[in-house]
Amino acid sequence: MRISTQMLYQISNNDLTNMQSQILKLNQQVTAGQKVLVPSDDPVNAARALDMTQTQALNTQYETNRKNANSSLAQVSSTLSSFTDMLTKLKSDVIKAGNQSFSNSERANLASELKSNFQEVLGYANATDGQGNYLFSGFKSTTQPFTLDGNGNAVYNGDQGTMSLQVDSTRQMDISASGQAIFQGNGQDIFQTMNNLISVLSVPVTEAANKADEQAANTFEYPAGSGQFPIQAYKTAQATLDATDPSDPNYAANFSAAAAAKLKSDAADAARTPVAGSQASLTRKLATFNGAFNTMIDNVGTVSASVGSRQNELDSLDAAGKVKDQNYTASINDMLGRNTADVSELISDLTLKQTYLSAAQKVFVSTSSLTLLNYLK
Incomplete structure (x- = not known):
């Protein structure tokens, strides 16, 4: 078969164009650091990589949720710790007030101090997070959980729900607690108890009442x-x-x-019921308060332990989430050809193609300059 000069030029030009296209694609792959640039490069792995990228994005969102959950739980834990310290202080005050050497004026001063402590406890109960949401209102996070009525009694305005976040694909975690369960749980209302304690400490112990109580005891x-x-x-x-x-x-x-x-x-x-205003009456009532504060400390301790357990779980989920993220990244890199070996192979192919192109161009220049006129004399 005879090949015309024009056909020879056309074939050589097509070959050079294809080689330049391949080099351009290899340059793009080397620059991007991966083999698969578009789905058509490897439809199966491209689709699998897309699915895994979406899964990795969910894992990243769970990580963000865990950070938010840990922040909320840390604030709850800090508030509960402060509240526990206050309960311990109140218990100490009860023991102190029961000392018979304590004077009426000292008990009155202690009652005044407890009024300030009452406002402090109310502040704990109405604590907010960094976004201004109330920690202990249940689902009603924008509603102040505790307010005082006309008689100075605390009224709970929240509900019994607890805010939660999805912190892993199979784990939804509570990030708050019901204020009523903490501050008014197990039949112990801290606000009512403090008001009652203030009232008891405000009643002076008199010698007349002590004598009347002694006589009543002897004749009981x-x-x-x-x-x-x-x-x-x-x-x-x-x-x-x-x-x-x-x-x-x-x-x-x-x-x-x-x-x-x-x-x-x-x-x-x-x-028997001791005579009001006697030391015996005060001692009996203070013993009741002491038991109430013990119950409250135990109750708050149970909630604190639950919060701490959830924080530990978040740490474990974070560690597992990081491992998952690394595995997702490694799998995606394998599918899209992003590994060091893949990039090295691309660079090698690019170098080889550039060498082929250079040689082909030289051959084309040499063959294109051939003509019979060179051999005519």
């Missing part, structure tokens, strides 16, 4: 209608024991009698 019949007066009987038994020398043969019998009388006396004392 228990059980009712039994004709027995256990408190007075215990005092008599104890006085007899105190007057008995330990070497006396009757000491053991007197000791046993006093111990038995003490048990009956304690039961009788628990059954």
Whole structure:
């Protein structure tokens, strides 16, 4: 078959154009650092890489959600820690106020201090996060959870819900707590308790009330209608024991009698109501407050432990999320040809193609200059 000069030029030109196109594509791939630039380069891996990129984006969003969740839980934890410190301080005040050497004026000063503490606790209950949302309002995060009515009692305006965030593909986590469960939970209302404590400490202890209470205790019949007066009987038994020398043969019998009388006396004392304004009345009421604060401390401790557990879980999810992200990146790099070996292969192909193009251009120049006129004399 005869090939015309024009056809030779056309074939050579097409070959050079194709080689330049291949070099241009290789340059683009080397510049981008990956083999697959468009889906047509590798439809299957391009589609898989797109799906995995979307999955990785979700994983990144979960990471953002975990940061937000951790921030909210950290604020809840900090508030609960401050509240626990306040409850411990209140318990200490109760013990201090029960000391018989404490004067009425000292108790009145303590009551005034507790009024300031009341406002501090109210501040904890109405704490907000960095965006101004209330931590303890449940789902009603823009509503102030606790307000005071006309009598100074705290009213809860939130609900029993808890805000939550999706922190992983299969985990939705609570990031708040119900204020009513914390500050008014388990039958213990911190606001009402503090108001009651302030009222109790404001009542002075008088000598007249102490004497009236002592007389009432000595004449308290228990059980009712039994004709027995256990408190007075215990005092008599104890006085007899105190007057008995330990070497006396009757000491053991007197000791046993006093111990038995003490048990009956304690039961009788628990059954009676001390005279208002007496030290006994104050001691009885303070013991109730002491038990209430213990219950509150335990309640807040349970919530704090739950918050801490969730923070630990977030740390674990973060660590797992980072591993997932690295795995996603590695898989996408494999699918799109972004690894070092892939780029090295592209550079090698580019160098080879450039060498081929240079050689082809030289051959084309040499062949295109051939003519029969060069051989005519």
